[in-house]
Amino acid sequence: MQIETLAVHAGRRVDSATGAVAQPIHLSTTFERDPNGKWPRGYTYSREENPNRETLEKCLAALEGGKEALVFSSGLAVVNAVVQAMEPGDHLIFPDDVYYGLRRVIGEVFAEWKLESSFVDMTDTGAVSAAAMKPNTRLLWVESPSNPMLRVADLSAIAQIARKANAVSICDGTFTTPVIQRPFDFGIDMVMHSTTKYIAGHSDVVGGALITKHDNYLFERARKSQKYGGAVPSPFDCWLTRRGVDTLVLRVRQQSANAREIAEFLRGHAAVERVLYPGLSAHPQHELARAQMPGGFGGMLSVQVRGGRQEAMGVAARVRIFTRATSLGGTHSLIEHRASVEGPQSVIPANLLRISAGIENVDDLKADLDQALRPLL
Numbered sequence: 001m002q003i004e005t006l007a008v009h010a011g012r013r014v015d016s017a018t019g020a021v022a023q024p025i026h027l028s029t030t031f032e033r034d035p036n037g038k039w040p041r042g043y044t045y046s047r048e049e050n051p052n053r054e055t056l057e058k059c060l061a062a063l064e065g066g067k068e069a070l071v072f073s074s075g076l077a078v079v080n081a082v083v084q085a086m087e088p089g090d091h092l093i094f095p096d097d098v099y100y101g102l103r104r105v106i107g108e109v110f111a112e113w114k115l116e117s118s119f120v121d122m123t124d125t126g127a128v129s130a131a132a133m134k135p136n137t138r139l140l141w142v143e144s145p146s147n148p149m150l151r152v153a154d155l156s157a158i159a160q161i162a163r164k165a166n167a168v169s170i171c172d173g174t175f176t177t178p179v180i181q182r183p184f185d186f187g188i189d190m191v192m193h194s195t196t197k198y199i200a201g202h203s204d205v206v207g208g209a210l211i212t213k214h215d216n217y218l219f220e221r222a223r224k225s226q227k228y229g230g231a232v233p234s235p236f237d238c239w240l241t242r243r244g245v246d247t248l249v250l251r252v253r254q255q256s257a258n259a260r261e262i263a264e265f266l267r268g269h270a271a272v273e274r275v276l277y278p279g280l281s282a283h284p285q286h287e288l289a290r291a292q293m294p295g296g297f298g299g300m301l302s303v304q305v306r307g308g309r310q311e312a313m314g315v316a317a318r319v320r321i322f323t324r325a326t327s328l329g330g331t332h333s334l335i336e337h338r339a340s341v342e343g344p345q346s347v348i349p350a351n352l353l354r355i356s357a358g359i360e361n362v363d364d365l366k367a368d369l370d371q372a373l374r375p376l377l
Contacts, residue, residue: 003063003178003179003249004249006059006062006063007059007063007245007246007247007248007249008246010058010059010062010063011054011055011056011057011058011059011062011242012055012059012242023051023052023055023239023242025052025235025236025239026046026050026051026052026235027235027236028046029045029046030044030045030046031043031044031045046232046235047227047230047232048227050232050235050238051235052235052236052238052239052242053071053232053233053235053238055238055242056069056071056209056238056241056242056245057069057070057071057209059242059245060193060195060199060209060211060245061211063178063245063248064173064178064182064183064184064191064211065178065182065184065185065213066184066191066211066212066213067212067213067214067215068211068212068219069209069210069211069212070209070210070211070219070222070223070226071195071207071208071209071232071233071238071241072207072208072209072210072226072231072232072233073206073207073208073231073232073233073237074194074196074206074207074208074231075101075174075192075193075194075195075196075197075207075208076101076102076105076194076208077208077231078192078193078194078208078209078210078222079101079102079105079192080105080109080225080231081210081221081222081225081226081229081231082139082170082192082210082218082222083105083106083109083110083113083115084110084221084225084229085217085218085221085222085225086113086115086138086139087138088113088114088115089114089115089116089136090115090116090136090137090138090139091115091116091117091118091134091136091137091138091139092106092115092116092117092118092137092138092139092141093117093118093119093120093128093131093132093137093139093140093141093167094106094117094118094119094120094141095119095120095121095122095141095142095143095146095151095153096119096120096121096122096347097143097146097147097149097151097347098119098141098143098146098147099143099147099172100342100343100345100346102141103119116134116136118131121151122142122143122144122146122151122153122158123151123152123153123154123284123285125154125157125158125161128140128157128158128161129161132161132162132164132165132167133165137165137166137167138167138168139167139168139169139170139218140158140161140162140165140167140168140169140170141169141170141172142155142158142169142170142171142172142188143171143172143175144171144172144176144181144292145175145176145278145289145298145300147172147174147175147300147354148276148300148302148338148348148352148354149276149302149348150276150277150278150283150300150301150302151285152278152283152285152288152289152292152293153285154288154292155171155183155186155187155188155292156186156187158171158188159186159187159188159189160187162189163187168189168190168216168218169187169188169189169190170188170189170190170191170192171183171188171190171191171192172191172192172193173191173192173193174192174193174194174197174198174329175197175298175300175328176293176295176298177193177198177199177248177252179248179249179252179253179295179296180252180256180293180294180295180296180297180298181292181293181294181295184213186292188213189212189213189214189216190210190211190212190213190216190218190219191210191211192208192209192210192211193208193209193211194207194208195207195208195209195241196208196327196329197327197328197329197330198248198251198252198255198299198328198329199241199244199245199248199329200240200241200244200245200329201244201245201247201248201251201329201330201331202240202244202330202331203327203329203330203331203332204240205233205237205240205241205244206233206237207233207237207238207241210222251331251359252295252296252298252299253295253296254359255298255299255329255356255357255358255359256279256295256296256297256298256299256357257296257362258299258333258357258358258359258360258362258365259277259279259297259298259299259300259301259355259357260277260279260296260297261362261366262301262355262357262362262365262366262369263275263277263279263280263301264280265366265369265370266301266303266369267280267282269370269373270306270377271305271306271373271374271376271377272303272304272305272306272373273304273305273306273351274303274304275301275302275303275304276301276302276303276304276352277297277301277302278293278297278298279296279297279298299328299329299356299357299358300328300354300355300356300357301354301355301357302338302352302353302354302355303352303353303355304349304351304352304353305351305353305373305376306351306376307351307376308350308351309337309339309340309350309351311351311376312337312350312351312352312353313337313340314375314376315353315369315372315373315376316335316336316337316353316372318371318372318375319335319368319369319372320368320371320372321333321360321364321365321368322334322335322355322365322368322369323335324336326341327356328354328356329356330356330358331358331359332358332360333355333356333357333358333360333365334355334356334358335353335354335355335356336353336354337352337353338352338353338354339352
């Protein structure tokens, strides 16, 4: 089945008891045993397995073309499960512009874990290869495009480097979703998502997912973390997320089209210094993005305005249709001053605004940005 069909049907079945087309929400925490003490229907206790979670996991695995998926209570719960799966002394490689929440997991939550971490420019495969030469390298984590600098890494090269180092490669697919890019097609071992964003798609449920292409020890350790650590989404969260997937393809394609048109508009605006969007021919990894992102270039872009922090904050303060809020991937367009969100340790330029394009009329969105930028002229 093609992705449009999978988004509607994968993991879903008509309810056998009632014939309901929409899956019931199974709120029960526990499930009946047979007289012999066994669970022939496959469910024992909702922290361990639940029909709604099973449906969502099967759906996400099918969308990515993977073998199996695990869903968690948040994207950062996925990060925690993966890092917790490491052993003292293991070497982990991350992008130098990785999502700041991951840096805090490494530097604060697991500060005493005795892990060795390298943060490198993932667009420089030579630098990645050099970092992976350490014999204790166990994980290569890549964001492509990265958040919020929209850098594009060569996934095939990253996967090859990981295999040579006998390490596991993981790609954060939150920005792209399988509609835009499927990392398994380029040899990546696992894909993670903050399903809070595009997968669920309506800014009303928090979640995360880890999908594997094949059996590997990190995935199995993450499964134990999910099962015994208890970082599982509720049945209702799973139900909401699976419902959101029905329209995933339609939403992402419209968001991607809107983002590309906004990027083209901002590129020629006198109040704009730079636009970061892989769909622009001027983007340094544009040709690589074309090869890796056959479904489009995504709904995320960043813009650096003329001036500094004050000017950027002023633009965000003047928008009328865009909402000043963190997160991304919803049907409504969002804008935020990313450096302020990340705090004083942020390496993000002070004049940068991150934009998540929604599904509104793109002419309205461009007009809103134009009126917010004009005071800078």
